[in-house]
Amino acid sequence: MPMKSTHIPVRVAIIGAGAVSDYHHVPALQLDPRAEVAAVCDADAALVEKRKSDWGVALGSTDAIEICTSPAVDAVIIATPNDTHRPIAIAAAQAGKHVLCEKPLGLDAAEVKAMLDASRAGKVVHMTAFTYRFAPAMVYLRHLLKSGALGTPRHFRSQRFTDWPETSWGWRQYKERAGAGDLYDLTIHRIDFALDLMGPLSRICGSIARFAPRDRTVDGAPCRPSDVDDWSALIGEFESGATGVWEGTTLAKGYKRNGFGHDWAEVNGSEGTAVYRLHEPNSILLGRTGGDLDVVPAPREYLKPASSPRDPDLGEPATVFRYDIVWEFISAIVEGRDAVPSFLDGLRAQIVADATMESHAKRVWVDIPRAD
Ligand SMILES: NC(=O)c1ccc[n+]([C@@H]2O[C@H](COP(=O)([O-])OP(=O)(O)OC[C@H]3O[C@@H](n4cnc5c(N)ncnc54)[C@H](O)[C@@H]3O)[C@@H](O)[C@H]2O)c1
Structure with missing residues (x-):
């Protein structure tokens, strides 16, 4: 225990x-x-100065290791490009600082395993920022599934469609900095949903593709073309015998939807179907055999963590549930318990994401090893 x-x-x-x-x-x-x-x-000194003033913070640095080892710091939130997560998280854990790290935790599962091991050795709280687990619709769907209201889960299905400009993604479009494109940026959240809801996967078959060259910045200046995917998909078999299907793309024209895109995840059980949608995060769609999907509001107790002071009636619903990640992180720290989702959840999702690329490269199904 931390x-x-x-x-x-x-x-x-x-x-x-x-x-x-x-x-x-x-x-x-x-x-x-x-x-x-x-x-x-931040690596950008001017941004450090701006944020110190914006956020009212006295201590600033461009050196992550200096901050990780500072006696004035108890915990860190790592929100840097993906290639920097591993060294920063390990330095923080070794210095006894609790760590919330953005997803994907690393560039591959070996990096993530090293982060998990260091966090366990340092007895610190470790947490992966799998944001959408905190959407009230997902929390309520999970409750219905785990309490048996949907019967035996048979299928998991997710779609994450965004309509992003075809200009440069900056660091996100290079494999050495990001690891992968849509797969690590967006689909990995839905892999996490599925593992959380349905349990471990036995094997998957995956595919990735790139369509947009992204060889221009937003200002029209030339830049090195992208070498990562902008579409990813996989099918999988869970240890339970259930099946899963995932698709993600950043090139779904017409799917802007107020900037939130189309984000749909559902479970079909033997007794019913429940659907999470990001753009309606405070309600689910629920259906029973022979009927249609109806909108069902998440009961009030699912709109935020019980003890959080956040007013669920304030703010854009598709934005404000994201604050509950930090509530969970701080709760785990003050209560001396593991956070959910932890680095172990980040590792499990990373293994499946890596297997998707391996499956694509070899054109084969790939077995998924257990991680613990
Ligand atoms: N959970 C989510 O929903 C979600 C949403 C967006 C981004 N993310 C993740 O968050 C991370 C950051 O994404 P972003 O959109 O904020 O990117 P960003 O490019 O806007 O910000 C990253 C910042 O990190 C700084 N940086 C780079 N290297 C650094 C280093 N070594 N030390 C200190 N600072 C450094 C950059 O100067 C930049 O200001 C990524 O891992 C991304 O996948 C997660």
Whole structure:
């Protein structure tokens, strides 16, 4: 079990002060009376200065290791490009700091295993930012499934369709920095849903493809073309005998949907079907044999963690549930327990994502080893 934090409020450093930190990690910390933003680190010195002022933080650095070892920091949130997660997470764990790391945890499963091992050795809380697990619709769907209301689960199905511009994705479009494209960025969340809902996978068959060259920046300047996928898909067999089908693309024209895209995940059980949708995160679709799918609001107790002060009636519903990741991280730290989802969940999803690329490269089904 991880150590309890001795310092309340928990002093959290943001490492990687870009989009996702500003969008949900920092607003979430600002909502949580048990935590404070104690430090900011980014490779971009000008951004460090801006965020210190925006977020009201005194301690700033461009050196992640300096922040990971600072006595003024109890925990870190790592939101940097994927290739930097492993060294930063390991340095933090070795310094006894609790770690919430963005997905994908690493560039491959070997990196992620090293992060998990270091976190366990350091007895720190470790958590993977699998954001969409916290959507009320997903929490409620999971409750219905696990309580048997859908009967025996037979099929898992997910679609993640976004309509992104075909210009450069920056670091995200290069294998050495991102590991993979759509597969590691978007589909990996849905692999995590499936493992959480349906249990371990036995084997998968996967495919990836790239359509957009992304050889221009948004300003029209030439850049090195992308070498990662912008479409990914897999089919899988779970140990339970159930089946899964996943598809993700960033090139689904017309699927803008207020910036949130199309995100659909469903379970078909022997007694019923339940569907999660990101753009309607506070309700599910529910259907029974012989009937149609009806909209069913998630009961109020599913709209946020019980003890969180977040008002579920405030803000854009498809945005504000993301704050609950940090609530879980801080709760695990103050309670001295494991966080959910942990680095082990990140490793399990990474193994399946890696297998998808292996399956594609070899044109074969790939067995999925158990990770524990
Ligand atoms: N969970 C989610 O829903 C979600 C959403 C978006 C992004 N992400 C993940 O979050 C991470 C960051 O994504 P983003 O969209 O915020 O990217 P971003 O490019 O907007 O921000 C990354 C920041 O990290 C900084 N950086 C780069 N190397 C660094 C280093 N060695 N030390 C300190 N700072 C460094 C960059 O200067 C940049 O400001 C990625 O792993 C991404 O996959 C997750």
